[in-house]
Amino acid sequence: MTIDSSASAGTPTARQSSLRDHNLGIVLRTIAQQGELSRAAIAQHTGLTRATVSRLGQDLLDARLVSELASSMDGNPGRPGTPLVLSGDRFVGVGLEINVDYVAGRAIALDGTVIAEFYEAHEASLSDPVEALARLTPHINLLMATLREHTVVGTILGVPGLVDVTTGTVLVAPNLGWRSVQPAGILGIDIEVMNDVNAQGYAAAYESPGKPRGSDTFLYVSGDVGIGSALVSDGVLGHGRHGWAGEIGHVVIEPDGPLCGCGGRGCLECYAGKRAILEAAGLPPAVPDGVLETLLDDGDDAAHAAVQRAGWALGIAISDAVNMLDVSDIILGTGLTPLVPWLRDHMMSQLEWRPLASEFLNFTVQAAPADSIPCSTGGALLALNRLLANPAAFIS
Ligand SMILES: [Zn+2]
Structure with missing residues (x-):
């Protein structure tokens, strides 16, 4: 109305x-x-x-x-x-990200134009947070200098870990080796912090500020070493009470399965995480991008068995999510994106019968939009969509 x-x-x-x-x-x-x-x-x-x-x-x-x-x-x-x-003349949102092997950022204007961006490979696994975040500082300074004629409506940093969005505290980021880190205080700038997969999921929801891409209700599942998810419902992120929702990588597939990095057993990550898939395919963890896909194209038995197992586990975990959340559009991001053509049927073999409502649902399993730094894109879009939600607050 x-x-x-x-x-x-x-x-x-x-x-x-x-x-x-x-x-x-x-x-x-x-x-x-x-x-x-x-x-x-x-x-x-x-x-x-x-x-x-x-x-x-x-x-x-x-x-x-x-x-x-x-x-x-x-x-x-x-x-x-x-x-x-x-107009792209004035208002800009900025998304930043730090991950185990790179830092990146992107400034997007209100009209969707990318004004500036950066990417630098940087090893930060089990890192000192002050040293790791310092790698962002020169990039942020350069970005803000580029944006001095603009009004930055928000700067959002995505981090691979549990983030208390109310205080901007990274409570724990296992792969970075961080506990109780407040990036805003360390960087000395006014930024918000959020979970990286939530930001990626948000990027999949919008083709430009305020313009939904397709389905506005979907489950985004991101997979590298770890697996995370984001629920986008009516175009809005479901953060949960603290911002911790979506840890689908630790949904249990087999209670007595392999030991997981979280201390549990048989979690989804143990079957569909990047390392798990590569290991099952007989490949080393540091294999270049594309090698697994080539083996799949060539009909390699071990590669196909590895992807079948990953798709089976994803199908089971996502079936649980479907029962809980009533979602039928699934988007696979980051490391899972290139595997979608092989994963889809194995996932569907579970989705077709496990969820109670399966016979009434038309599931889609799609690759996330092509984007090398979707977490940065999502942070910038989230900041800009807040401006669209209440423009008067930004111009009065
Ligand atoms: Zn786990």
Whole structure:
């Protein structure tokens, strides 16, 4: 439902202002979803009057949240038929990430343009957090210098571990070897911290700020050495109470199975983690990208058995998630992405019968969108989508 401020004449100033703020967000998000829209089309989409849309459109133009496309019809800017688009001139979201073997970051403007990004290979497994985070500092300084003409609406760092999102504390990051680390304090800048797989999952949900990519409700499963997941529901991340939801890598497949890094036994990671798959395929842990896929293409028995076992375990763990969460679209990210063509059928062989609702669900198993640093993309998009949710808070 939309609320038209033109219907609120005579109400107190505060209420008018909150209606205006509310409608400002509706107009901005409608433009974001549709890509480009004339004022008349915005009025049609939102139910707001043409006069209200005209006024709000001018506010958005003044704040450089939107810009006018050159009119293709008559070249006369400002006419009602001139479409409005999100502007890349002012507002930027920044996503950063630190992982066991690299640091990276990406700055995305409100119109979806990547303004700057970096990637540096950097060994940080079992690292000192101060030393490891110091590797980000020169990159952040350069990024912020590039963005000095822009307004940064948020900077979000993704970390592979349990993060208390309320305090920005990395409680434990097993592969980094960190416990109780507060990156904002160490870096000396105002940043938020979140779990890296949650950020990756968010990146899979949006093709640009405010514009959903396809299904807005899905389970994203990311697999490298460890396996994690993110539930995106109606375009919103399900963090759980503390931000710890989604540790699907430690869902138990076989209670007496192999010992897992978490101390448990038979966790999903023991079957579908990168090391587990490579080992089962008879490959060393440091094998170059693409070798496993080549073996699969060539019909290698051990490679196929390894992927069959991984797909079986993923199918069981995801069936549990389907029972709990009522989700049917599955997206496989990072190290699992290139294996989707081989994993899909083995996963489906479990999904087709295990979940109670399986006969009523049409499962999809898809590869995540191509992106070398999806965690950074997700952090930047999350910051920008908060701006779209309440633009008045950023321009008043
Ligand atoms: Zn485990």
